[in-house]
Amino acid sequence: MFFLLQKEKIYHDFTLSSLNIYAANSHSASNSTNSSIINTMHNILAYYIIIINAVAFIVYGIDKYKAKKAKWRISEATLLMLAVLGGSIGAWTGMRVWHHKTMHKKFKYGVPAILLIQIAAMMYLHMNY
Numbered sequence: 001m002f003f004l005l006q007k008e009k010i011y012h013d014f015t016l017s018s019l020n021i022y023a024a025n026s027h028s029a030s031n032s033t034n035s036s037i038i039n040t041m042h043n044i045l046a047y048y049i050i051i052i053n054a055v056a057f058i059v060y061g062i063d064k065y066k067a068k069k070a071k072w073r074i075s076e077a078t079l080l081m082l083a084v085l086g087g088s089i090g091a092w093t094g095m096r097v098w099h100h101k102t103m104h105k106k107f108k109y110g111v112p113a114i115l116l117i118q119i120a121a122m123m124y125l126h127m128n129y
Helices: 002-068 076-098 110-128
Strands: none
Touching (some): 002 076
């Protein structure tokens, strides 16, 4: 009888520890999956920011070229929208490099304001997520 009780206790202890190990492994697998998803999202966001800023920089250069040649121009709304969509660094750099739209108040003050708002948003997201 003692042997049977000991055997049940060992089996009971073994199953509890197995459950604990399983729970710990599934929790760690879940964390690993979440971490992987977050890393993938960060990579996608980084590529997006690089691409949208390169596009904004190039579009500002194209618009400057068209302005010099008196050709059809890219609308101001499109130029500002590129900044709003994440290309504010490229837009600001394009304004400086191409000397384009630097005297227009909505660009002179608007693009840096958009950039500051985006920096503040990124800092907030970085600190809280």
